[in-house]
Amino acid sequence: MNLRDLQYLVALAEQRHFGRAAEACFVSQPTLSTQIKKLEHELGIELFERTPGNVLLTTVGAEIVERARVALEAAEEIRSIAQHAADPEAGSLRLGIFPTLAPYLLPHVVPVLHARYPHLELLLVEEKTEVVLDRLRAGKLDVGILALPVHDDQLHQEPLFTEDFVLAVPCEHPLAGTDATVDTSVLVDEDLLLLEEGHCLRDQALAVCQLSGASERRGFRATSLETLRQMVAAGVGITLLPELAVQPPVALTDDIALLRFSAPVPNRRIAMFWRRTSVYRDFLPEVAEIVRTTSRNLVGLHPL
Numbered sequence: 488m489n490l491r492d493l494q495y496l497v498a499l500a501e502q503r504h505f506g507r508a509a510e511a512c513f514v515s516q517p518t519l520s521t522q523i524k525k526l527e528h529e530l531g532i533e534l535f536e537r538t539p540g541n542v543l544l545t546t547v548g549a550e551i552v553e554r555a556r557v558a559l560e561a562a563e564e565i566r567s568i569a570q571h572a573a574d575p576e577a578g579s580l581r582l583g584i585f586p587t588l589a590p591y592l593l594p595h596v597v598p599v600l601h602a603r604y605p606h607l608e609l610l611l612v613e614e615k616t617e618v619v620l621d622r623l624r625a626g627k628l629d630v631g632i633l634a635l636p637v638h639d640d641q642l643h644q645e646p647l648f649t650e651d652f653v654l655a656v657p658c659e660h661p662l663a664g665t666d667a668t669v670d671t672s673v674l675v676d677e678d679l680l681l682l683e684e685g686h687c688l689r690d691q692a693l694a695v696c697q698l699s700g701a702s703e704r705r706g707f708r709a710t711s712l713e714t715l716r717q718m719v720a721a722g723v724g725i726t727l728l729p730e731l732a733v734q735p736p737v738a739l740t741d742d743i744a745l746l747r748f749s750a751p752v753p754n755r756r757i758a759m760f761w762r763r764t765s766v767y768r769d770f771l772p773e774v775a776e777i778v779r780t781t782s783r784n785l786v787g788l789h790p791l
Contacts, residue, residue, distance in 0.1 A: 490562055492526045493555040495519050499535065500552040503542045575770040579608040583619035583631040587688040587712050588757065591731035592632070596781050603777060616687045623760060629767055630774070634687045635756040643768070645759040645775040648782040651730045652695070652753045654746040655715075657722040663744035670749050671695065680715050680726040688712075688755075692727045695753045719743050729755065730786050757782075 499508040499519070509516040527534050534548035544552060572578070584593065589611070597609060612619070612628060616637075622628040624641065637644065654669065656662050662673060674695070682689040715726045720742035733745055759775045761768065 488526060488529060490559065492522055493559055495522050496526060496534065496555050497552060497559065499523060499542060500544055500548070505542065572766040575607075575767050576604045577606040579610055580767070580774070581610045581612065581627070581629045583612045583614060583622060583628040585616050585619060585633060585687060586613050587682070587686060587729060588632065588634075588731065589613045591729070591734070591737065592778075592782070592785075594736065595785055596778050599777055599781050600774065620760075623762065626762070629761060629765060630771055631760045632778070633758060633760060634691065635758055637758070637760060639760075641763060642760045643763050643771075645761075645772065647757045647759055647775065647779045648786055649754050649756050650786050652691075652727040652748070652755070653730060653733055654725065654748065655719045655728050655733075656725045656744050656746065657719055658742050658744055659722065660725065660744065662746060665744075665746055668747045668749040671753060678724055680718050680724040682711075682715065688729070691753075691755050695727060716740075716743065727753070734785060 495508065495512055495514075498511045499505065502508040502511060505516050505520050509519040512519060523534070530551075532547055533545055534551060536543040536545060570577070593611065597611075600607065600609065612622070614622070616633055619628065619631045619633060620637065620639070623631045624639070632647070635644075635646075654662070654673075662669065679692060681692050712728065712732050716728070716732075718724065719726055720740050728745075733739065739745075759771070759778065761771050765771070
């Protein structure tokens, strides 16, 4: 039994006619008929009932045809995987990225990647950092865009860009009228609104809190940056936002004042990761360079 026999089997099951099945397989009718008989002999069962002008599947034949379809689909997937490995620009790339970066970076990067690689299919997965790492290690993702540090010797690390944090305060806050940059010392005794556990941005903001003397506002943890933004607008507290989250096309509101920090500016470093053994390892540096180049026009260049 081989894949060609399974193709003949499925074609005959679909056409219910030896002549039409042979045409669909681009072989002669005697060839297809002979191979079907050989397959039945090999299996020791009848797959079809032959009646004048019609072909009917037996009960066991119908079950075997379903398995044959699965086998043929799997074989096609194998060919596709091999083809995509040989020509990654025409394949599917599974990319994982964390939620506080994805909606602000991808709208800028994806169109550029599509223009450069029009036949590349990007499958995007937005998950927290640990989930992206687990799937990357398990082979369920091809590449991840994450914030440093990440400690894993099995993953190649390709630095992309550094993204500053800005301070978001309610419009009636004493700092709201400040035009100049501010030092992180202005956070002393302030209560910062932070994300829930599991977000890398939470850990980054907590590190700033520890250095500046700020503390987390008790009894509140947001599930997204948009929630943080709305809570600041409502006057509940202040927070740190990544620079990309306050750049166009993100809509700003008059209820929030944004302030830049003076040096040393708190920031997060973004990098791309992939398995050192990945079949895409020669292609992914090109993708990383596109992300790196695109991001240069987004961070550190636009006034607030």
